[in-house]
Amino acid sequence: MEKVLDNGFIRLVDFMGGDFSVVQSARVSFGQESKGPKQDIKLIEYLLKNRHETPFEHSVFKFHIKCPIFVARQWFRHRIGSFNEISLRYVEYKDEFYIPEFFRKQAKDNKQASIEEAVENSENLKNEILELYEIIKKFYNKLLSEGVARELARIILPLSTYTQFYWTVNARSLMNFLSLRADINAQYEIRMYARKIAKIFREKMPITFKFFIDYAYFGKDEEIFKLRDEMENWDLESLYKEQLDVWNRRSL
Numbered sequence: 001m002e003k004v005l006d007n008g009f010i011r012l013v014d015f016m017g018g019d020f021s022v023v024q025s026a027r028v029s030f031g032q033e034s035k036g037p038k039q040d041i042k043l044i045e046y047l048l049k050n051r052h053e054t055p056f057e058h059s060v061f062k063f064h065i066k067c068p069i070f071v072a073r074q075w076f077r078h079r080i081g082s083f084n085e086i087s088l089r090y091v092e093y094k095d096e097f098y099i100p101e102f103f104r105k106q107a108k109d110n111k112q113a114s115i116e117e118a119v120e121n122s123e124n125l126k127n128e129i130l131e132l133y134e135i136i137k138k139f140y141n142k143l144l145s146e147g148v149a150r151e152l153a154r155i156i157l158p159l160s161t162y163t164q165f166y167w168t169v170n171a172r173s174l175m176n177f178l179s180l181r182a183d184i185n186a187q188y189e190i191r192m193y194a195r196k197i198a199k200i201f202r203e204k205m206p207i208t209f210k211f212f213i214d215y216a217y218f219g220k221d222e223e224i225f226k227l228r229d230e231m232e233n234w235d236l237e238s239l240y241k242e243q244l245d246v247w248n249r250r251s252l
């Protein structure tokens with residue numbers, strides 16, 4: 001489990017596919033599978049370079065995510081994927097709101113963005129938000145104790161309330177998510193989640209990850225390029241062989 005923000009996390013629950021699955025899906029057109037690591041790796045590079053992306057749809061990740069509601073709202077805009085979210089009609093809200101490390105300043109050149117600089121009064125504002133959260137918690141509990149339904153009591157909860165959901169997504173859609181959300185134009189909070197997703201993606205599909213960053217990633221987050229640069233001395237052929245061995249053992 002990867003911790004994100006003050007109370008959030010990302011957990012990979014399940015995974016199907018991998019770099020070999022990309023090759024297998026692409027070569028079905030020719031009735032073939034592996035041609036050995038060197039040629040298979042070249043094929044993955046070719047596919048990403050030429051935006052031939054359907055073979056990546058056969059690799060699927062299932063994540064369990066805990067994040068503030070405002071992050072989830074941005075996440076749910078990614079339609080190519082499946083979501084199931086915890087319901088505050090069924091369960092009572094747990095005592096968790098997001099508190100930023102500091103209150104960022106509004107950007108001057110971009111109406112949607114912030115800059116990585118605290119407003120002068122940031123510490124005091126943090127104390128005030130804690131007081132506000134206490135009031136909200138008390139009132140929420142009061143509503144419940146008066147017999148108000150959970151589905152109505154929740155209407156007073158702010159966008160900073162933590163929610164949880166499962167997200168199942170194929171590697172093609174995941175790459176689109178990374179380009180848009182692991183990017184300097186994305187809000188800091190969702191960017192923190194996207195960086196963790198990128199790390200998990202690299203772990204499961206290292207060859208695809210490398211060539212995705214080389215040719216298809218259109219975001220601009222330094223941390224993502226660092227993840228690729230760390231791979232400079234990685235032996236891609238051995239990594240691919242390992243995946244292939246696991247795959248072959250599974251098929252027996």
Ligand SMILES: Cc1cc2nc3c(=O)[nH]c(=O)nc-3n(C[C@H](O)[C@H](O)[C@H](O)COP(=O)(O)OP(=O)(O)OC[C@H]3O[C@@H](n4cnc5c(N)ncnc54)[C@H](O)[C@@H]3O)c2cc1C
Nearest residue numbers: 074077078079080081112173176177180181183185186187
């Ligand atoms: C920095 C940033 C700012 C944003 N600001 C806003 C905002 O102010 N307001 C707002 O409403 N949204 C905003 N969004 C959300 C954005 O418009 C997208 O909804 C979101 O990023 C999902 O992207 P997507 O459509 O590529 O992903 P997905 O929905 O996962 O779709 C993946 C791909 O499938 C294809 N596709 C999916 N559905 C269709 C369709 N119906 N027709 C044709 N092709 C389709 C497209 O090629 C698409 O790229 C913002 C996103 C970012 C990253």
